[in-house]
Amino acid sequence: MTNYIIRRLLMVPLLLIGVTLIIFGMLQLLGPVERSALYVKDFPKNDKQIQGIITRYGLDEPFLKQYGIWLFGVKDPFSGKRDGGILFGDFGYSRTASQDVIDIVKNRFPNTVDLALWTIYPMLSVGVWLGVKAAVNQNKFIDQAARVYSIIGTSFPTFVFGLLLLMLLYAGPQWFLPGKMSDWVSKLVFSGELKQYTHLLSIDALLNLRFDIFVDALRHMVMPILTLSYINWATYVRVTRSSMLETLRMDYVTTARAKGLSEKTVINEHARPNAMLPIVTMAGSSIVGLLGGVVITETVFNYPGIGKAAADAAAQLDVVTVLGLAIFSGSILIVSNLVVDVIYAFIDPRVRLA
């Protein structure tokens, strides 16, 4: 078991190096002039200044040397302090957002986490429940309906679904709202009245015992949650259904029935737990995916998370920002994949022995 964890941990630096190399490689496709934006806030006007920046940050040095500089930064010849460096959290400066990229991360990532938090349960529960029901009642109406749903669901593009939701639930009746918070809430947040314990709006609202803010936060999240969930429901219905069908065919299920156990017990205690194994792997991936920044959903609903930040920067071709956010996302994903793999090894003993 420990062996597996150690081996898995050793992969992390390898993955990080690989990811950073890829991102860095993309960065190198730009010329030195654009890349100077990585290091300076105001874009210098004349050539001499630009050349100075290029020399100072080694922007025309060979690939590997630049990779090193990008990771570790350079030493300021005058003050002796370190300047720049991905490993030290300096992801550069975003010209489109007018702030350091790391600040973008600090402001936006908690919102993405907030959304992910509330999406997990709805996303997993409905699909699985429907899949089990469909398998148990094979070929009856609910099964056919579930299968139709799974086909349509996986074909429906997320942004179209999102737009439809906006059309039906917002444009007309205004039950649910896009964005993150209503104006009156943001006033409270910015004035500091709402104490930020976790920087997650919904949790902070609860911790501050402000249920009105809490409701407002949820109201803004309902549509994104629905959008993120429905496509997962479609996939989970299909996978759960086939996994459940396969499990129900197994001999030990027939034995359980022959022993005289009630059908309910057979399904809930014998078949379902075993059928769930492939679902658990998928669930891990889905949750990890939520953290990676759900670009499209956040953009459709104007939700200020990491995904939207990346989309906004990309649309304006702010490559530096975009790459900085990519590094951040990549690192988060590597870490969360590790956590999921380890948890999975606890659950399924076969994995450890592989």
Next chain:
Amino acid sequence: MTEQSEMIPTGDNRMLDEVHSDRKITWLEKALGTENYRIVKGLLKTPASVVGFILILIFVLIAIFAPVIMPPVDKDPYKMPRDGYSGEPKAPGAVWTRKVPDVPFWYEPLTGKTEMTHVLGTTQGQYDILYGIVWGTRTAFKTGLLVVAVTVTVGVVLGSIAAYYGGWVDNIIMRITDIFMTLPYIMMALIFSAVLTPILGRSLWPPLIAMISFGWMGYARVIRSDILSIKERDFVLAAKVSGVKKNRILFKHVLPNAIFPTLVLASLGIGDVVLGFAALSFLGIGTDVGYADWGQILSFARNWITNLDRYWYIVVFPGLTLTLFVMGWNLVGDAMRDILDPRMRGKS
């Protein structure tokens, strides 16, 4: 002569009446190979996949006959014609005044009018939605087929090399695949697209290249695991014993038997690629504003969020088209997956 054993096999050498099938093999089966023939037959029997095929066929026809269905107005048919420059979208049925195309053959019988109108309405900037949908079909096929063809090729080549040569080659290729798979697809496609646009200019190429770069991994993995399992099968060993050279074994024995799951993935992949491309267009990456592409049309809806109930047609028509397109491919792909799944075989 020493004692015989208790079990004496018959000394009779005549061949007993063994059962073999007198099934007629059609030329089609000979051409496709038995496995593939079975799959095609299965697909034609499943109602879901038949529906899928019909959908795909409809779209193919639309793509082929685009110039006849909605005659182009501009030199570049992919530029959606603009009826003026007003910012307010017009509802379906509004009269078409500027840059009017020739009246297509189906127009009068279907609508009963002689003057051209915007059958499905316009977006802001007065781009005709129907035109965009019709010509967008061509865009969808172009991009979908291209990306799938390239990613499958890249994936199969890499996966085959990894599986067949093994050792450190396998290790390196698989680590690279792992690294690429860790990264979130849409975000990376977005990012790479954004990086490439200043270099290649605003065209289809940045998003296409971006999607190809991050879309090959699934195929590499699948073909690799299939090859690894087929490599050990008896008929492959028999070919080795028969003196067949290594390369020929790979191409004649291993690959043809291993390629099928990959093709299933590929057929589903077209739907996903078109979805992805539409998503990128929706976000503003890739095609120019006004290019005939479904995602592009949908991106106009972003400006009218508060009034979407009034301008519903900007969302519904292209959205429906996109959904049906993807659904067609998904239906066929799903049916194929069911047929190939050995556990389902007993059921047909």
Next chain:
Amino acid sequence: MHNNDEVLVRVEDLKVHFPIYRGVIRRQVGAVKAVDGVSFEIHKGETLGLVGESGCGKTTTGRAIVQLYKPTAGHIYFRDIDLVALKEEPMRLMRQNIQMIFQDPYASLNPRMTVRDIVAEPLVAFGLATGKELDDRVRELLDLVRLDPDFMHRFPHEFSGGQRQRIGIARSLALNPDFIVCDEPISALDVSIQAQIVNLFEDLQKDLDLTYLFIAHDLSMVRHISNRVAVMYLGIIVELADRNEIYENPLHPYTQALLSAIPVPDPEHYRKRSRIVMEGDVPSPVNPPSGCRFRTRCPKADQECEKGRPDFREVLPGHFVECFKVELPAHLKEVTTEENR
């Protein structure tokens, strides 16, 4: 024994070990010793039967001889050429002399190829015939195995198990090999078909002057076709003798136990013979017992058997046993070293 004393195949101390990796950096912690020191000769024109339980290493031995597995140690001489030392291309050329027939008739034929292509493949691989000449040769081969040559454009799935096995045999004969390793060729077939196929094997051997290594676990079938029989246990040969000798006078306790387990239709005989029952399960080939490998299940084992592996020695003319506890029937005398044939 055989008139022709030419040694066609000589296996010398063959070992095939499959490494096991464990731990963080995947070091090798042990090995599955599938074949752990096997030696024998096969003379031209004879059939050597190789029997043993599942997992004793007989299939691995067969595949190692054909170089489908790379031996970990030892030599395999075919007419004095060491196959183990050959590089890839020279070994490929050697395959014109050494062929193999596989156990599973459903897995050994490529489902996408016609019978004609399957049987012709060896000829194509060495460029020996093309076009009409190739077709004629295929027909000839199908005839040899008693299949209707008109079936050559059909696919394997249209044939029964026995017919498929014949196709496999036809394929192995295409290059006119001298030596064929038959890896349990009848185990997967129905009993009635088994007899036909075995007869086919014998006829082919006579007509084409073939030499066989016949691997099987059905002792009575092996008795019928073999000239000599080798018995394997846990990666080594425990007994090797003439066919009749081994069935009438088994000296190794393992062989005795195996033979006593053969069902006998005669109730009188059944009651009269003594049944030897082995205790326990087959030990793991990763860690075979020290000393004599069979001692953990042997009814005759004692402390002497723990001390070391017995020599594989010729106890009677042509009869080799690896055991400390060989008991000769009263009327036979043990062969001393000076009297060695």
